Amino acid sequence: MASWSVDDRKIPQGRLVLFSYVSVFFITLLLVGFWKLQVIQSGHFADLAERNRIRYIPIIAPRGAMLDREGRVLVDSYPSFSILLLRDDPKLLEKSLPQVEEGLGISQEDLQQQLDAAKDEPKFQPVVIKPAASQADIAFVESHRADLPVLELMMVQRRRYPHGEMLANAVGYVGEVSAKQLEQSDGHYRPGDIVGKAGLEREYNEQLEGTDGMRRVVVNSVGRAMRALDDVEAIPGKPIQLTIDYDLQAIADSYMSDREGAVVALDGRTGEVLAIVSRPTFDPNDFAIRIPAAEWQKLNTDRRTPLLNRAIQGQLAPGSIFKIVMATAMLESKALPANFTVNCPGHAEFYGRTFHCWRPQGHGSVDLHKAIVDSCDVFFYTIGQRLGIDRIHYYATALGLGRRTGIDLPSEEPGLMPSEEWVERVFHHKWYAGETISVAIGQGAVTVTPIQLARMTAAVAGGGTLLKPHLLKNLAKVSADHFPISEDTVEQVTQGMYGVINEGGTGSSLKLQNIEFSGKSGTAQLMSYDVGNRMGKKGKENNGWFVGYAPRRNPEIVVAALVQGSAEHGGTTAGPIVRDIVKAYYDKRNSHFQQQATVENVSPPPRVVAPIVATVGAGTP
Amino acid sequence: MKNRPSIHDFDWVLLAIVGVISGLGVLEVYSSTHASGMAGMHWKQVMWVGIGLVGMFLISRIDYHMLMDQAPFLYLFGVATLLVVLAIGHSRFGARRWVELGGGVNLQVSELMKLIIIIVLARYFTEVRTDRLALQDLAKIVILTGIPVGLILVQPDLGTAMLLVPVAAVGAFLAGIEWKHAAAGLLLAALLIPVGWDMRHHLKPYQQQRITTFLHPEENPRGAGYQILQSEIAVGSGGFWGKGFGKGSQNQLGFVPVRYSDFILAALAEEQGFIGICVVLLLYLGLILRLVDNAQKAKDRAGMYVVMGVTSILGFHVLVNASMVIGYMPVTGIPLPLMSYGGSATAFVFMSLGLVMNVRMRRFVN
Numbered sequence: 001m002a003s004w005s006v007d008d009r010k011i012p013q014g015r016l017v018l019f020s021y022v023s024v025f026f027i028t029l030l031l032v033g034f035w036k037l038q039v040i041q042s043g044h045f046a047d048l049a050e051r052n053r054i055r056y057i058p059i060i061a062p063r064g065a066m067l068d069r070e071g072r073v074l075v076d077s078y079p080s081f082s083i084l085l086l087r088d089d090p091k092l093l094e095k096s097l098p099q100v101e102e103g104l105g106i107s108q109e110d111l112q113q114q115l116d117a118a119k120d121e122p123k124f125q126p127v128v129i130k131p132a133a134s135q136a137d138i139a140f141v142e143s144h145r146a147d148l149p150v151l152e153l154m155m156v157q158r159r160r161y162p163h164g165e166m167l168a169n170a171v172g173y174v175g176e177v178s179a180k181q182l183e184q185s186d187g188h189y190r191p192g193d194i195v196g197k198a199g200l201e202r203e204y205n206e207q208l209e210g211t212d213g214m215r216r217v218v219v220n221s222v223g224r225a226m227r228a229l230d231d232v233e234a235i236p237g238k239p240i241q242l243t244i245d246y247d248l249q250a251i252a253d254s255y256m257s258d259r260e261g262a263v264v265a266l267d268g269r270t271g272e273v274l275a276i277v278s279r280p281t282f283d284p285n286d287f288a289i290r291i292p293a294a295e296w297q298k299l300n301t302d303r304r305t306p307l308l309n310r311a312i313q314g315q316l317a318p319g320s321i322f323k324i325v326m327a328t329a330m331l332e333s334k335a336l337p338a339n340f341t342v343n344c345p346g347h348a349e350f351y352g353r354t355f356h357c358w359r360p361q362g363h364g365s366v367d368l369h370k371a372i373v374d375s376c377d378v379f380f381y382t383i384g385q386r387l388g389i390d391r392i393h394y395y396a397t398a399l400g401l402g403r404r405t406g407i408d409l410p411s412e413e414p415g416l417m418p419s420e421e422w423v424e425r426v427f428h429h430k431w432y433a434g435e436t437i438s439v440a441i442g443q444g445a446v447t448v449t450p451i452q453l454a455r456m457t458a459a460v461a462g463g464g465t466l467l468k469p470h471l472l473k474n475l476a477k478v479s480a481d482h483f484p485i486s487e488d489t490v491e492q493v494t495q496g497m498y499g500v501i502n503e504g505g506t507g508s509s510l511k512l513q514n515i516e517f518s519g520k521s522g523t524a525q526l527m528s529y530d531v532g533n534r535m536g537k538k539g540k541e542n543n544g545w546f547v548g549y550a551p552r553r554n555p556e557i558v559v560a561a562l563v564q565g566s567a568e569h570g571g572t573t574a575g576p577i578v579r580d581i582v583k584a585y586y587d588k589r590n591s592h593f594q595q596q597a598t599v600e601n602v603s604p605p606p607r608v609v610a611p612i613v614a615t616v617g618a619g620t621p
Numbered sequence: 622m623k624n625r626p627s628i629h630d631f632d633w634v635l636l637a638i639v640g641v642i643s644g645l646g647v648l649e650v651y652s653s654t655h656a657s658g659m660a661g662m663h664w665k666q667v668m669w670v671g672i673g674l675v676g677m678f679l680i681s682r683i684d685y686h687m688l689m690d691q692a693p694f695l696y697l698f699g700v701a702t703l704l705v706v707l708a709i710g711h712s713r714f715g716a717r718r719w720v721e722l723g724g725g726v727n728l729q730v731s732e733l734m735k736l737i738i739i740i741v742l743a744r745y746f747t748e749v750r751t752d753r754l755a756l757q758d759l760a761k762i763v764i765l766t767g768i769p770v771g772l773i774l775v776q777p778d779l780g781t782a783m784l785l786v787p788v789a790a791v792g793a794f795l796a797g798i799e800w801k802h803a804a805a806g807l808l809l810a811a812l813l814i815p816v817g818w819d820m821r822h823h824l825k826p827y828q829q830q831r832i833t834t835f836l837h838p839e840e841n842p843r844g845a846g847y848q849i850l851q852s853e854i855a856v857g858s859g860g861f862w863g864k865g866f867g868k869g870s871q872n873q874l875g876f877v878p879v880r881y882s883d884f885i886l887a888a889l890a891e892e893q894g895f896i897g898i899c900v901v902l903l904l905y906l907g908l909i910l911r912l913v914d915n916a917q918k919a920k921d922r923a924g925m926y927v928v929m930g931v932t933s934i935l936g937f938h939v940l941v942n943a944s945m946v947i948g949y950m951p952v953t954g955i956p957l958p959l960m961s962y963g964g965s966a967t968a969f970v971f972m973s974l975g976l977v978m979n980v981r982m983r984r985f986v987n
Contacts, residue, residue, distance in 0.1 A: 005689070038856060038860055090656070
């Protein structure tokens, strides 16, 4: 035995006995305490317990509206009724269920599932069993107040998308909070709460969602409301103002209504998104109330992918639009002289394979300007071979291709800009030099999203500033990437794009008077394999592109349009959309100036503007 | 005199009392949770009790003198573990108390510290060897206890930190504290309460709220005061005979906060009435008196201090928890031993009872 424990002294019995008495004393004290509550005051507390049948009926906060740049309503909320099922009397509940199912037309499984989902919630909190009550449902609840006290009406706020499909992919939709979100929210959400699920509804959910209030109602033992106690008012969500211009959006939308594709219009000076369209699309109103499972299934499995926002998620070959990148790379890298000339006989041979120009009879002697104006493939094949894939990759990436633009929308796709390193990493083989020739005209492995093309064009014409596209107006600071492009290069490339429309190029039918409308057409002959699969097509249909902007230098407006699955040339299918948006932008701006001039009585107006008319030329397609 | 402890020396009376209390606990956990999403929780509690029993038998096999030999090491280990928890432990309910043991098992280390402090202080008091505690001995006790108390306080876990104090206080009383020192200590404590009240602005918001709502429960009808009020309503409305098993509206509708754990006594009071409370509190009194009996029969002072350390912690648990349920004390998060649902807490109670068995089994061993 250890020396420390050697101690002959006896156990202090007296003190232990004293401890016992103290214990008896305290237990007696506790018993007295319980006696006081349970015997002397039991009537009072029984009364309180009875009165404890307080029901907490949530007051749903309306979500904030979404407005366009001029304050016109794009999305708002409206009040409607939900039906609640009260669960605090299990026997009464059990007895009432069949009648509830029949009266409200809810299946037994559906109702049981909803009750199971709320099992963990305290029983004094009711469950929403019918989110959007019809007049008949409300009448049913009102007329059965006496015999079905388990039902209660609750006023709620529902999302409304007055313009339906217009802007649907960007705005997104709302829906019931998922089990996972519920768990992660740490008590912030309750089952059945409505949250933003996609698009702007999801991106700006925090601003848009308000804080629900609570109405406390005392009910008697059979569940009848006796009187209302205090209300905790709901705090409505904040409205957000978008950069969208409803007028331009409407034009883009109507053009695309029966087509497949996308349109993005950006303000070239700020990165603001003026219009964004993706087709085919869906009606977010279908989601505002609990979306039926069958409907959801249909939207998700539709081969035309209506839920895909093509403007930021459609990854497709850019076709000839890519030649803007090629021209910039050629001049900036100085790998070739600025006056480099190629003879185009309509085809050329590289690495033992013949590559065709889109114009079988050829373009003759072609310099860079002519090559852009006429979109000569042979010229760009040649400079592609001289530049090599890694140099092309460098410039394309610097101009924002193959990486996300950072737009304030969830789930943007990056597209793909191939390089030697990429091929080795993904396919474990060397880059095929012949592939460079395809990439040089925007075919092959290169894929882009429409918004990337709009931003790239704005950057080239603006001297190398890549603004982050955004939909939220009044941002404190717009982040931007800078890739300075020399003055000579900007001048040459933009002259080329001006020529596309104004010097009888591939977009000569799109001329606008008094506007330095410039652009580039593109026609991608086939979709890349995986995109083809996703879009559910395997045919050799064309994807028509047009990217147009004005004025020629430092553009105010840049529009990229994509029309999928048309047999025609991009200048013909996508060009008119871009032209009309640019024209509408100028019409609007000029009438605004004139109005201002009248109001302020300034004379003469700051700029005399002739009415702008589109000259429908009969030039080459 | 025998040379080996035998199973016949096990305290079967104590075990019987523990068994009845645990059984009542499991029944009340069942009643509180069977109709909710937590259904099946009582089986987990049965499992914890089972694990606890195994732990108890294992601890009773190791001679408590051997455990006390390791007291300095155990103390350092405990303090180090508390420091580790502060550094890397993960938070639950806003306090860092848990360490991951792998496989999803979390151990609340302050429970472990309770066991260690019992052994460490028992060793210290044994070595004092006088019936008049000098002031410097008392100072050492304050420091020895103060370090872990401080570390648990900053977790922050006011309740558990408080629980270590009675081990030192009861130990000092048995070791022969001088009346003037005891009086001074009580006076100091009485003075510290207003100082602490002044310091409440330095407390964590939840602690501030608990204290404020203890004093004015009606002010915040949805906060901690609401919990006390709902608990009182549950107890009071139970009346003399109770509302019947599984029939308490306060309990079943979820008005009573954590009714399966800290407030299980409120759930029991509502459903079993004052009669049920009498049975339970008298069972706890029986438990305490039986423990004191074990202390009286201990072979040496070392054994007595170990048993009384356990007794003081368990008794304090019961006192604080029951007082909270009837609104005599603020909500501190101290569970009711053997009845409240919980893994670490149940394990601690059984392991500390293992120490008691240990002492009892060796009372005739030389």
